[in-house]
Amino acid sequence: MAQEYQDSQRTYSDAARTLAAYPSISPRTEVYTYENGSSALLLTLSGTLPVTFRGTIYRFPVKLWVPRSYPQEAPIAYVTPGRDMLVRPGQHVGVDGRVYHPYLRDWQRTWDRASIPQMLEYLQQVFAKEPPVISKAQQQQYHQRPIGQTPQPQTTPSASVPPQLPPKQRPGSFEPAEVPSISTPPPKPPKPAHPQQYPPNPQYQPQQQNQNLPTKKQPPPDLLSDPFDVALPNTTTSAPPAPAPPIPPNPEREHLLHALSTILVQQAHAKVSQNLSAIAPLQAQQSALRDAHQRLESEIRQIEHLASTLARNEAILRASLTTCDQLMQSAKTKAQPNVDEVLVAPTMVAQQLWGACAEEAGCSEAMYVLQRAVDRGRVEGVDFVKQMRGLGREAFGKMVVGKKCGRGLGLEVGGRVGG
Known part of the structure; x- marks a missing residue:
């Protein structure tokens, strides 16, 4: 498995650091199928990631695929x-559970400094504001609740006892009811409908004394960490409904939209200038391609003309070969003519010269055969x-006669022209 990774030493080092920093995560190998349909056997780091959410530590299940x-x-989270539990989609988590974060988006530019442990630290910060999972029961309760209805506070037989405060809540502070984003933390109690009906209590006296004072401006809600549902005022009570406070703008969202639009405009201008420069x-x-196309067409025409000429020449050659084959076949069937009848000298001296040369050649051949014998x-x-x-004397005589005949005909004899 280590041989299939491009940088096995770096992969092993980061995996070992991750396992040392998060003991709840364990390694294994599984087959991962990409979006284009190809699959590969990759190293996976799966387990739970500890996150501190509202003062309590929760462990969210995550799984990291380390590419080759x-x-x-960048790894796939x-x-x-x-x-x-169910996936709670948000700004950094998709519906299918895939994690999207600027750290993963900019991984290729800073890959020499990026690492898996540092990415998990960023995910801890994100999950601390926006939990990635929610319980199924809580999700069903949110969908079954009628629109505009808020949970009513539970009344006890003793009206003098205030409702029990949730854990880690300071005395004198009440918060509206909200649905927790995950199933593990206990739900917070809703705000009482008539807090002034409780009898005086020492720990609630500061709140009653400050009712006539101007209310302190509440900080804007955190849209990233608050749950999806918002408690609405109960319209069934006799008290006049309080006006809903205006939703403050999210500065992070505005900043993100402005930065995104700026980047898109810059990229569009860069692409336009790049296209104009490439025209x-x-x-x-x-x-150049048109000129080459014209040249190729002219060459094709020349080649076609040459091919037609070669085809005609080939046809003529084939006809000549056929004629020669027919002549050779007909010559084999005919009887061979006599040499003396075929070779007829134009003059008597030439006829004497042919005879002398033939007899001289016969003497030479007879001498050769006699030597072999x-x-x-x-x-x-x-x-x-x-x-x-005897053969030598006869051959010499024929040679002398041939030379004389050659001189008479004006032929070259012994390097000299006869006559």
Whole structure:
């Protein structure tokens, strides 16, 4: 498995640091299928990520897929809810549970400094403001609640005892009822409908004394960390409904939209300038391609003309070969003519010259055969000498006659022209 990763040493180091920093995370190997349909066996780091949400530590299930080109390519992070939990989509978590964060988006530009432990620290900060999961029961309770209805405070037989405060809540402060974003933390009690009906209590006296004072301006709600549902005032009570406070603008959202629009405008201008600068080279390339196309068409026409000429020549050659084959077949069937009848000298001197040359060649051939016979022992030495002397004398005479005839015909004899 280590040989398949591009930088196995860096991958092992970051995985070991992650396991040391988060003992609840364990490694394993699983097959991951990309969006284009291809699959690969990758290293996964799955487990729970401890996050401090409103003073309580919760463990959110996460799963990291480490690609083979790590660290040049960012890891793939998912939120994997349990059996009784659902994914809570938000600004950094999709409906399918995939985690989107600027740290992952800018990973390729800072891959030499980015690492998995640092990414988990950013996810802890994000999940502390916006939990990524919610319980199924809480989700069903939110969908089944009628619109405009808020949970009523529970009344006890003793009207003199104030409602029990939630954990880690300071005396004298009340908050409206809200649905928790996850199933683990206990729900906070709703705000009483008539807080002035409770009898005086020492711990609530500061609140009753300050009722006539001007109310302190409440901070704007945090849209990132607050749950989806908002408690509305109860219209069934006799008290006049309080006007709903205006929703303050989210400065982070406005800043994000402004930065996003600025980046998009800059990218659009850069793309337009890039396209305009690329027009001139493309036009030159287009004209060059047109010229090349015309040249190729002319060459194609020349090649077609040459091909037609070669085809005609090939047809003529094939016809000539057929005629030659027919002549050769007909010549084989005919009887061979006599050489003396075919070769007829134009003059008597030429006829004498042909005869002398032929007889001289015959004497030379007879002398060669006689020499072979002597070598093999078929002719005696005395007969060989006698026959060789006669053949030599005859060959010499024929040679003299041939030279005389050659001089008479004006032929070259012995390097000189006769006559």
